[in-house]
Amino acid sequence: MGSRGACIFKHQAYINGKWLNALSGKKFPVSNPANGLKIGEVPDMNKEDTLHAIAAAKESFKEWQNVPAKERSKYLRKWFELIDKSSEDIAKLMTAENGKPLIEAKAEVAYGAGYIEWFAEEAKRIYGEVAPRPSNTREMVFFREPIGVVGLITPWNFPMAMLTRKAAAALAAGCTCVARPAEDTPLTALALAALAEEAGLPKGVFNVVTSSAHHAAEIGKALCESEDVAGISFTGSTAVGKILYQQCAGTVKRLALELGGNAPFMVFDSADIEKAVEGVMASKFRNSGQTCVASNRILVQETVFDEFVKALSKRIEKMLVVGDGLDCGVNQGPLANEKQLVKVESLVKDAVNKGAKVVIGGKQHKLGGLFYEPTVLTNIDEQMECFNEEIFGPVCLCIRFKTEADAIEMANNTRRGLAGYFFSNDYQQIWRVARKLQTGIVGVNEGIISSVEAPFGGIKESGFGREGSHHGIDEYTHVKYVTFGGLNY
Ligand SMILES: NC(=O)c1ccc[n+]([C@@H]2O[C@H](COP(=O)([O-])OP(=O)(O)OC[C@H]3O[C@@H](n4cnc5c(N)ncnc54)[C@H](O)[C@@H]3O)[C@@H](O)[C@H]2O)c1
């Protein structure tokens, strides 16, 4: 750790401006997926601690909602600047708890901080409207007001960005937060809390409740069922998203769900094959494939299929270096946890048993532990589990198609609809396919689609709600209509 390391490496949760242990006194370990070694211990909180955090957020909302937008913006700006100054240390902490290569952790710190910078600006532009009056006796004004306390439940794959793009939007809008980071990666969230404290955010405005997997459901339920929580924003699996959706019904809560994807990546015969390979490398191997927008099914037109598979396999063998994310030159870290390894192994096994051909990889890496070989499979069909499930690992499924219509049908043949990609140099085809893809995000001749300026989110069972761009604020505001009568124009 560098000079600022000590002040961001926290071992307590952050509630109401205080660093606290769990009321039960329990703790749980956080370990490094590259070597299994324990890197810290944090409070294993439960429902009681969560209710305490909700009460703090409720109390602080009374004032925070009235802090002028320009002032809220200044707090966010300061938070962003402190994160920027500590970026090296946050990145190292993130690599240690998540496993992603340091170069990717640094990119995530910049990406995650970018949301805070973005929403510091947006805070000042949460405009209402004045509508043309319906008669000469009244005027109509629409205000955008913060919804209240929000619960933010985040995953381990992007420990920082998934939190900042929720929290910064919420704070900009005038909401206060109770965040519950994933059990695998609480240290990054606590580092953010330390810097929020240093930025002077008032107590109770940003709270972080940590817990092991054992208490995840209990904390989620407490947040969803509390009458003092106005909204929930969740990023994670579709299965958990569905549980939260049900739990929010009782209090008719605002909800944003950023769930799993099953992204198609189509390569048409007019495409530049080398550029399409670059697109797959960027979209598939970020965070060793553990990205909700990772290309899951690579659909390639039959006339260019063999050329594409050969070029992709060659690129993988040449470019990808598997190892501990802190080691120089490594660009593929371990999978984040045992559950991920078991899932990837089982999906590959199922595909091979049903006739898939392994072109490269296909097994645990020689480093052992949670390391998995970058893999290319062909002979994939729609009966294989990997066609329908998000792999969340470094495995490319290459699937042949004949016509554009076949490709679109296959691409849309899933209940998920987060991201989709395609490469083509046919102008008319580009417009047709972009409009026909049933996803919230489309990358055309581009494998990198994530950006603070863009509305991130899905359709179908990939969820609803948008994060980033000016739309990101909408999840945290409601529209209040006020009419002024008795006028005389
Ligand atoms: N969309 C994404 O960015 C994203 C992120 C992580 C995982 N996933 C998907 O989910 C799959 C499984 O990963 P996972 O097990 O970590 O995801 P998950 O949905 O189980 O976990 C995500 C977060 O939700 C918490 N959680 C779990 N059960 C909960 C409950 N009942 N109530 C409230 N919170 C709960 C977890 O502790 C974690 O913080 C992955 O393989 C991947 O397909 C998607």
Ligand SMILES: O=CCCC(=O)O
């Ligand atoms: O994995 C989920 C989100 C990744 C991203 O924001 O690019």
